[in-house]
Amino acid sequence: MQTLNDVITGTIFLGTRLYMQAVNQESTNLHSTAVVLLNTRMLKSISSVKEMVKPDSKAPWGNHFAFLHVSVPRLTNAEIQNPLKFIRKAQEIIQSKRSSFGAYLTAKLLETVKKFRGHETTAKFIHGSLNNSSIAITNMMGPVEKTTLANHAIKGLYFMVVGSPQSLVVTIVSYMGNLRVSLGAEEGFIDSPKLKSCIENAFEMMLNAASATPSNANFLNGHNTSSGP
Template identity: 50%
Template structure:
């Protein structure tokens, strides 16, 4: 990291940005776009120069330390050629019908673990021109999490895209159709206060224990290996119609996120049971990432970078919820919808406590008293002691295009976490994509994928048995 020179134009790195670029943690986001036609990269440089870089100064800045040791963003001249990577795969197969799925998988695994150079802005664009079973080409944006969270970076990517059907129209996002809760009166607030306080004490106390003392059991999804900082991962995904999720949602009267959490939890337990029968009842916890902005959709880039805008501002604004993964008992196997009900109850319980803001205050206090490295170590142990993280993003309903290249598939992955399993959820064009990064040579990628697919099928069948 470069030293600070007097007179340089800099801005401070956010507290979360400092945690994510520490000796304990270095987290990256891979945004993967699968193209419908072969990629013509002749417009790459002007698109990045004219559309991507102006979005936020962080895309043309490096991280430095000032004379007090505080991290700052320093604007630099960007040499775009250093950020654009076009790999060459040597297959030995000259057939025009040859598909490069295995080569792409290996390449994704390789770039996921590589650290970006600190002497240039913390992002890269990988242009893979080889066809796979899913696409004619693949674009992979690798961005350091310190640049912003998924909400910020998704807004940035969407600002570089246009609708494939009609470029002049804006993107639309699927409606959550979540009814707004009425504002409770003072009497109701005071009546609920004791239960909120008790729940907060319980949830915050459990969060402290999980982050410091209580580790999840060693299971087929948690290796407990010591080399967590250099853990190699394999990336794969499952895809299915959003309408199937909505069908289950309407049957049970829960949210789409509740259904997806239930599908994931049941799928995880099916995989664990298949790998080791005893492990299906081991103690496992998921860290569910929660966007803390008070917003309903992506704002314009101008709104996001506005200094006075706190509700949808650019940056890292998220929190973790510790959600236990239900054990796979005989009764739950007979009625897998219990996984959805338990996820629903846990999420309601945790959102109705003050544990999340208290955890944020604790991290901030650690940073002020002991420095950002201490806060980063606390965040690292929170991740290390759990079994998986789950993050969720909403993509547009319409098909995207960049430089007249239609994007047929879209998902993202988070790399650099000390866990053996990382999961992400993305909606795009009426489909749900659950992607997962699994520890190489530990978690069986194909078996895990089939477990998720089986979970969805079993849950849909169970929901259809419910009489209207």
């Protein structure tokens, strides 16, 4: 079954391949790797900072995440005609990675390195791993109800990861049922307006393909909103 995150991630992959094709036709066949960040913190309730910093806390303080290196599928002419095929292919790749022990072992490895070598060594390890990817994608579920900041209603929000070594960083957040996708592109290397146009085109292609027949509409309706890619 396709999840909402599968569809979004696959569509971003599609837009990225469309951009690569627009810039250089031969680059469509080049190998490209995305790193997908996964939140591994299991939140059953909200804990105070005092509770989080306890040695035996069930919700310990700090970030808890793992990452998967996912190959961006190559784009064929048939998939341009029917982009849902491309999204299904991307979903199969992500599912195979997500079902493996890779994410679990990565999370345990990060915890072990942090425990015995400290935060600085852990940060160097993470940076080295991220440096072996072209794209970073991370997402989070935002508030489902309107929120305020200093008594001012928030109309929309987004977040961005800065300082990462990838040429392209994609962040996704939902707020009150609306999805916002933000792009951070390497200056002087990526044509930002063209990339934005290709990503928008990919979402249009996906929407048109899903709306073409009832069976394709079910492809999008049969999703959940679980966290992760």
